[in-house]
Amino acid sequence: MSVIQISVNQKTFIKDPTSSDLGRRIVSQGIESMNTLGFEQFTFRKLGSEIGSTEASIYRYFESKHKMLLYFISWYWNWTDYRLSLALTNVESADDRLKRAIHLLTAETKEDGNFLHVNETKLQRIVIEESSKAYHQKFVDEINKEGVFSDYKRIVETIADIILEINPTYKYPHMLISTVIEGTHHERFFADHLPRLTDSLKGEDSIECFFQQLVHDTIQK
Amino acid sequence: MSVIQISVNQKTFIKDPTSSDLGRRIVSQGIESMNTLGFEQFTFRKLGSEIGSTEASIYRYFESKHKMLLYFISWYWNWTDYRLSLALTNVESADDRLKRAIHLLTAETKEDGNFLHVNETKLQRIVIEESSKAYHQKFVDEINKEGVFSDYKRIVETIADIILEINPTYKYPHMLISTVIEGTHHERFFADHLPRLTDSLKGEDSIECFFQQLVHDTIQK
């Protein structure tokens, strides 16, 4: 049941896709199609035909497929930020909070079914595989000004604060967390496609273990 | 003086661009243009007109602009591998070897002028900003089969071995090194465009310091 409201950055869409049935179909099938086709093969024409609509109709919701990707990414980080605050409520010890935060960032996402029109697992794959294409662009500074990355930054800030609580003298808390986030994505990708760049051990989520230990040892006094 | 020969993966080009004057101009101005325009705005037509040649001529050297990017990346990692082996010769202590290797990977590149037709600094910017576009593709497994990433893998392997020499029980040496390599690229990009995701301190190369300390603390017994 869709009880929680995800607030996606307004600049990523023209018309709010959650406001109509068509809009929700666009998002839902958009995630599906971008996931299977990959960002470059994905087109609004293909998406239109899959939902029995047209290119032109989709353009009324999203300015471009690039903006649509930013919408997905913004949705993902807002959702992650929400789950992070849930995971940290009522947890007293800073060590515990940090461990839970790293777990949330590094463990694989399972669908939680709270959002009927969003498949979170497929969305995560899109974020892992495509999000670098969203910001490695000449116009990154403009989209940043529009606040598209603010949830990402807030997450980094939140966890950086926990690190400073544990070790106030640690000099690079933001770098450490952004490295964990980006690193998780890379290592998941490498595990699937370039396994010689990784180390996977049976019976554990190596990626999570690797980062938990790394963070723990790096910030110790 | 171009004394060292960089051996780029053969599958990335149709005709070896080092074999002719036109070829070298294509590479040289290609790096220049891809660096300033960004991968998506860069086209063979534009490049052609800049070197007083044509689209069709460039296509005789490179199958596509995507393959050209792979050529640049392959060149970069082969060059890095060469510099790495230089940096490690005659260094006995494993701790020292590791420190030098991390330095090489994380410090900013200055042109070394060994290759007249390649501007290494601009090439590094391309690798940082565009290389994710080269492998985050549906056909990544095919280009991997063709050995395009073998130099990257060799570098990771070399340094993983040093880590195991220092601590044979450390479980994730490959992950650690690939995280350092990718992380350096991200953090350099963030420092320029999303500084709130980083921590930069005056009077030091924070990125190198961060990763040196991280590696040191993570692999300790």
Next chain:
DNA sequence: ACGATAATGATAGTAATACTATTATATTCG
């Protein structure tokens, strides 16, 4: 129930891109 307003569908069109093909003209090499 009715008309206005907005949302969608159908269709066409444009400029740019990523290539391919063809032919003419240089260049080089045996």
Next chain:
DNA sequence: CGAATATAATAGTATTACTATCATTATCGT
């Protein structure tokens, strides 16, 4: 010096990303 090869010039194709136009359908206040 002639043959092969490399390059230039030009044109053409399919696809893409997006815009424009107009007809149709659903929604909503009265």
